Amino acid sequence: MSKERISMDKNFCIGCPEVKDMPKCIIQNIPSNSYIEDIIENSELKYSEYFICHKFAQGFENNKLVITPACDDCGLCQIACCKKTPAAITSLFNRKLESVLFRDLGKASILFQSLFPSAIVASEVQVKGNFRTKRIDLVIFLNKTAYLIKLIKNLEKIPFYSRSYGEVIDTYNKLYPNINFTYGNLIPTSKLNVKLPFDAQTYDLEQLFIKVGW
Numbered sequence: 001m002s003k004e005r006i007s008m009d010k011n012f013c014i015g016c017p018e019v020k021d022m023p024k025c026i027i028q029n030i031p032s033n034s035y036i037e038d039i040i041e042n043s044e045l046k047y048s049e050y051f052i053c054h055k056f057a058q059g060f061e062n063n064k065l066v067i068t069p070a071c072d073d074c075g076l077c078q079i080a081c082c083k084k085t086p087a088a089i090t091s092l093f094n095r096k097l098e099s100v101l102f103r104d105l106g107k108a109s110i111l112f113q114s115l116f117p118s119a120i121v122a123s124e125v126q127v128k129g130n131f132r133t134k135r136i137d138l139v140i141f142l143n144k145t146a147y148l149i150k151l152i153k154n155l156e157k158i159p160f161y162s163r164s165y166g167e168v169i170d171t172y173n174k175l176y177p178n179i180n181f182t183y184g185n186l187i188p189t190s191k192l193n194v195k196l197p198f199d200a201q202t203y204d205l206e207q208l209f210i211k212v213g214w
């Protein structure tokens with residue numbers, strides 16, 4: 001992940017005169033209470049409106065995004081902007097963005113939906129059958145591959161979630177033999193060098209972006 005920036009450029013907005021209500025940098029619709037089946041079959045997904053900014057530091061005046069001093073430079077709104085996707089988008093990945101994602105899975109859903117517009121992305125995804133109490137932190141469905149992602153800071157718990165997500169994948173592999181189900185752990189960049197006494201598919205934000213995108 002890139003080094004922490006002093007502050008982001010808050011004047012990136014080029015304006016959305018065609019938007020009547022709120023632009024994508026302020027509010028987005030994200031799937032809620034979804035099941036894995038709904039995502040794979042792209043059916044019956046229910047959407048809820050969701051604020052992008054965790055600091056409520058945004059306004060929309062004269063068709064442009066206005067950012068107030070409450071902003072902490074997490075950069076999520078810049079990534080979510082529908083008009084200006086930076087060429088080097090990973091330069092916007094920083095520790096503040098990371099901490100927003102780990103606190104709020106809805107924001108993680110918005111981030112990956114913005115990074116992969118042709119994917120279906122949902123957070124806290126439900127699992128049918130004997131797994132009714134399970135929730136998958138994040139599902140990214142793209143090109144017939146369903147990435148089941150656990151956001152995890154306590155790396156010691158990875159074996160538990162690996163077994164749990166693995167059981168879900170075993171079941172869905174039988175139900176959807178044409179879909180590739182993949183499990184991974186999104187971890188903080190600061191923990192990438194931690195030596196683990198077990199095998200684990202761990203990625204920081206930039207690595208996961210590359211894995212899903214390629």
Ligand code: SF4
Binds near residue numbers: 013024065080
């Ligand atoms: S989506 Fe982009 S261009 Fe539109 S108002 Fe937001 S920041 Fe500005």
Ligand code: SF4
Binds near residue numbers: 055076
């Ligand atoms: S950079 Fe983050 S904190 Fe600042 S306005 Fe955008 S979403 Fe809010």
